[in-house]
Amino acid sequence: MGAILEMRGISKSFPGVKALSNVNLTVEAGEIHAVVGENGAGKSTLMKVLSGVYPHGSYEGDIVFDGEERRFRTIADSEKIGIIIIHQELALVPLLSIAENIFLGNEPARFGVIDRSFVFRRTQELLRKVGLKESPDTLITNLGVGKQQLVEIAKALSKEVRLLILDEPTASLNETDSAALLDLLLEFKAHGIASILISHKLNEISKVADRITVIRDGATVDTLDCRAEAISEDRIIRAMVGRPLADRYPPRTPKIGEPILSVRDWRVHHPIHQDRVVIKGVSFHVRRGEVLGIAGLMGAGRTELAMSLFGKAYGKRISGSVEMEGRPVDVSTIEKAVDAGLAYVTEDRKTLGLVLAEDIVKNVTLANLPGVSRGTVIDDMQELKVANSYRQSLAIRCSSVYQQTVNLSGGNQQKVVLSKWLFSGPKVLILDEPTRGIDVGAKYEIYSIINKLADDGKAVVMISSEMPELLGMCDRILVMNEGAFVGEFTAAEASQEAIMRSIMQSTMKKTG
Amino acid sequence: MDQRAPAQALQPPPSRPSGAGFLQSNIREYGMMLSLFVIMVLFEVLTNGTLLKPLNLTNLILQNSYIVIMALGMLLVIVAGHIDLSVGSVVGFVGALAAVMMVQWDIHYVPATIACLAVGALIGAAQGYWVAFFKIPSFIVTLAGMLVFKGLTLALLAGQSVGPFPKEFQLLSSGFIPDLFSVQGLKVTSLVIGLALAAVMVMVNVKGRATQVKHGVENEPFGFFVAKNAIFAGLIVYFAYLLSSYKGLPNVLIVMALLIGLYTFVTNRTTIGRRIYALGGNEKAARLSGIKTERLTFLTFVNMGLLAGLAGLIFAARLNTATPKAGLGFELDVIAACFIGGASASGGVGKVIGAVIGAFVMGVMNNGMSILGVGIDYQQVIKGLVLLAAVFLDVYNKNK
Numbered sequence A: 001m002g003a004i005l006e007m008r009g010i011s012k013s014f015p016g017v018k019a020l021s022n023v024n025l026t027v028e029a030g031e032i033h034a035v036v037g038e039n040g041a042g043k044s045t046l047m048k049v050l051s052g053v054y055p056h057g058s059y060e061g062d063i064v065f066d067g068e069e070r071r072f073r074t075i076a077d078s079e080k081i082g083i084i085i086i087h088q089e090l091a092l093v094p095l096l097s098i099a100e101n102i103f104l105g106n107e108p109a110r111f112g113v114i115d116r117s118f119v120f121r122r123t124q125e126l127l128r129k130v131g132l133k134e135s136p137d138t139l140i141t142n143l144g145v146g147k148q149q150l151v152e153i154a155k156a157l158s159k160e161v162r163l164l165i166l167d168e169p170t171a172s173l174n175e176t177d178s179a180a181l182l183d184l185l186l187e188f189k190a191h192g193i194a195s196i197l198i199s200h201k202l203n204e205i206s207k208v209a210d211r212i213t214v215i216r217d218g219a220t221v222d223t224l225d226c227r228a229e230a231i232s233e234d235r236i237i238r239a240m241v242g243r244p245l246a247d248r249y250p251p252r253t254p255k256i257g258e259p260i261l262s263v264r265d266w267r268v269h270h271p272i273h274q275d276r277v278v279i280k281g282v283s284f285h286v287r288r289g290e291v292l293g294i295a296g297l298m299g300a301g302r303t304e305l306a307m308s309l310f311g312k313a314y315g316k317r318i319s320g321s322v323e324m325e326g327r328p329v330d331v332s333t334i335e336k337a338v339d340a341g342l343a344y345v346t347e348d349r350k351t352l353g354l355v356l357a358e359d360i361v362k363n364v365t366l367a368n369l370p371g372v373s374r375g376t377v378i379d380d381m382q383e384l385k386v387a388n389s390y391r392q393s394l395a396i397r398c399s400s401v402y403q404q405t406v407n408l409s410g411g412n413q414q415k416v417v418l419s420k421w422l423f424s425g426p427k428v429l430i431l432d433e434p435t436r437g438i439d440v441g442a443k444y445e446i447y448s449i450i451n452k453l454a455d456d457g458k459a460v461v462m463i464s465s466e467m468p469e470l471l472g473m474c475d476r477i478l479v480m481n482e483g484a485f486v487g488e489f490t491a492a493e494a495s496q497e498a499i500m501r502s503i504m505q506s507t508m509k510k511t512g
Numbered sequence B: 001m002d003q004r005a006p007a008q009a010l011q012p013p014p015s016r017p018s019g020a021g022f023l024q025s026n027i028r029e030y031g032m033m034l035s036l037f038v039i040m041v042l043f044e045v046l047t048n049g050t051l052l053k054p055l056n057l058t059n060l061i062l063q064n065s066y067i068v069i070m071a072l073g074m075l076l077v078i079v080a081g082h083i084d085l086s087v088g089s090v091v092g093f094v095g096a097l098a099a100v101m102m103v104q105w106d107i108h109y110v111p112a113t114i115a116c117l118a119v120g121a122l123i124g125a126a127q128g129y130w131v132a133f134f135k136i137p138s139f140i141v142t143l144a145g146m147l148v149f150k151g152l153t154l155a156l157l158a159g160q161s162v163g164p165f166p167k168e169f170q171l172l173s174s175g176f177i178p179d180l181f182s183v184q185g186l187k188v189t190s191l192v193i194g195l196a197l198a199a200v201m202v203m204v205n206v207k208g209r210a211t212q213v214k215h216g217v218e219n220e221p222f223g224f225f226v227a228k229n230a231i232f233a234g235l236i237v238y239f240a241y242l243l244s245s246y247k248g249l250p251n252v253l254i255v256m257a258l259l260i261g262l263y264t265f266v267t268n269r270t271t272i273g274r275r276i277y278a279l280g281g282n283e284k285a286a287r288l289s290g291i292k293t294e295r296l297t298f299l300t301f302v303n304m305g306l307l308a309g310l311a312g313l314i315f316a317a318r319l320n321t322a323t324p325k326a327g328l329g330f331e332l333d334v335i336a337a338c339f340i341g342g343a344s345a346s347g348g349v350g351k352v353i354g355a356v357i358g359a360f361v362m363g364v365m366n367n368g369m370s371i372l373g374v375g376i377d378y379q380q381v382i383k384g385l386v387l388l389a390a391v392f393l394d395v396y397n398k399n400k
């Protein structure tokens, strides 16, 4: 089969950073082509060059699509010939319906009047194709991320798509949703649609990819063909990181002490529909030196539990008691929760984690300004030192710590949010999907940091939808379903099957 | 950890930008200073040298002081992601209150002044309360405030002008630094203060640069640094000299300079300043970082009210009467000053020095066009276009 796309010698610079240098990428007709690389390697940038986000002239090199050299000035140019990109950050309008979002920008209309019945029928058709059972009139805000992702794909399908680009589509999906999405890609492939898939979840890649291009530090380092022979995850990692990675999870001998945080009868109501109970009177504790995992499906209430504990940042009519080191504490405002020694690293780094217009330095110190101040006056140089030390210990890839966080790659943004809370010096660190969108090497670093915190006598609560990660890291795992804990496993007892079984059983008990 | 080192090493070293590169990345700040300079030169030429005549320069400062002072507060409000449309009306109301208290009720000017400032802060608090704790858009709250206080001004003055103020109170606006030893019409004290001011500024900058060099983070080329300081110090001394050859430094100028220094410090160096920027940049992230976003929003409005109160007093003292029309349309100049100075309407971005320069751009244009005899009608047209052009350049530079 011939190549549908060839990108030759692509180079792209930003002030102070060379994001891409001489990258080559060839995608054959009807294949699923994976692009992998560490955070900040330049994957998203390459795709933005391809889709016209960065117009011709702002980069060097050639793009050949369908045998013709292309010079896109806008995204519309690339869409016209069938290159459709779904970005790392979803771009749907929350208060519009599914149908309105799908046809946003190219509404079928007669004399400026939108043909509503056509839109409705066509949307239904598209939703059926992507396997989403929702009415076209449903508002986007009422959908979970997994379903939103499907809407994005339906939107792509509404156009003449020949090459579909997905930038970390499964980063915020649970395993069922991810699997469904990957099946969809395979189905597209059967219809001759080629796709480019960027992901840090290597198991997915070895499952669906035909070929893999590996990018490191803005340059192509390898192209692997999976059709000839099966490519192991370790092989991909070696190419990505430039060395083999012996373990995915750093070893630790737990030294577990007395409980630091104890929560009793924690009950939380929905902030808007106040008669709905979201967290149904749960009790749990975490001990000094312990890494506690909270497993569960998307929407199980894990984030809601964490945020309601963290200064009532979520929910209404909250009741229950919280003890730190055996003493009851008041966590009714975020400031008090931080003072009590809690920290919460959000799963939503862009809207809840970072001040994007500010640089790394200012984001890192934001939750602990007194830590770099004398009285109320900030010591710039102290602040700089702190930021640089986190840059080093977490390997944050940036041109300098004065780089605006909006220009960091997704994974590096995550590290900045983590730095912020590490610097607040918590006793109990609650991590919500801490490795979402983070490459394997950096994951290892974050795991090492978690272990170090535990070794220092802190406690870590880790919410994650990636079960292998919980199994690899946690001393104890709690399973949450529909706002209640439905299972508890020690590291020795826990297994993926056991966790899934406890979720299933609790759901069945409810319905049956 | 070390195994990752090669990847790190591949990055370009933190380059020390060249002069041109530095200029490009700081174009906004220098561009603004440059445009103020160009506008001043332009009007100096067009008015045949009248603009910088000591008498006119003194007037220019007096006329502009209340706009500058309010721009300091407005900048914080805008950075926090809000707007205050009521400041013009508050100026009128506080001026009227001062007149009623001092002239009609014969209250001593000291307690009256303090009471007026307190009322200003209270007005700010009353508006900030709705914005901060009830999340009513500031545009609406302060639009309401604008109507309310315009009405109250009329009511308070019963539609009349009230004045004149006590002598001592007038000194707030029309007073000058007393001269201890005048030499042939030159106000030496004022000149000395000007020299001292320039010296302090240079010293602060040199010290700041020294710490930066020590930590290896200075990025302003040395030549630039020297040139910038020389030009600034030179300008300060020159203007101080001009003013000294007339009546000396006006009292308001001192008040203004102190406030500019204070607010620059607060925004750049203190935790509260940092938090206001974070609040405007991303309110949710700021709140989740433990910042009391509501209280902070409230405080920016209290501060705005206080400064509007001060501006009201200065304006009333300057006119020596309180009139129902006082403060009319001031909010437009103040808000325009902030945006010309590079503040972002969506919050989180803006500098004190920018707002001050913006206020002076407006002030020089007002003054220069008046001297040239441009009618009030076309003055507005030109000011409007300048605002649009300034913001356009800003946005254009950012997108490039």
Ligand SMILES: Nc1ncnc2c1ncn2[C@@H]1O[C@H](COP(=O)(O)OP(=O)(O)OP(=O)(O)O)[C@@H](O)[C@H]1O
Residues within 6 Å of the ligand: A014, A015, A017, A018, A019, A037, A038, A039, A040, A041, A042, A043, A044, A045, A046, A088, A397, A398, A399, A407, A408, A409, A410, A411, A412, A437
């Ligand atoms: N607008 C920009 N200005 C400056 N630097 C940028 C900009 N956009 C990206 N960069 C830099 O370019 C590099 C590549 O970023 P890119 O987003 O392509 O990484 P990525 O491979 O997609 O990483 P991730 O897996 O974390 O999403 C990073 O070092 C990033 O900081």
Ligand SMILES: [Mg+2]
Residues within 6 Å of the ligand: A043, A044, A045, A088, A167, A409, A410
């Ligand atoms: Mg990316």
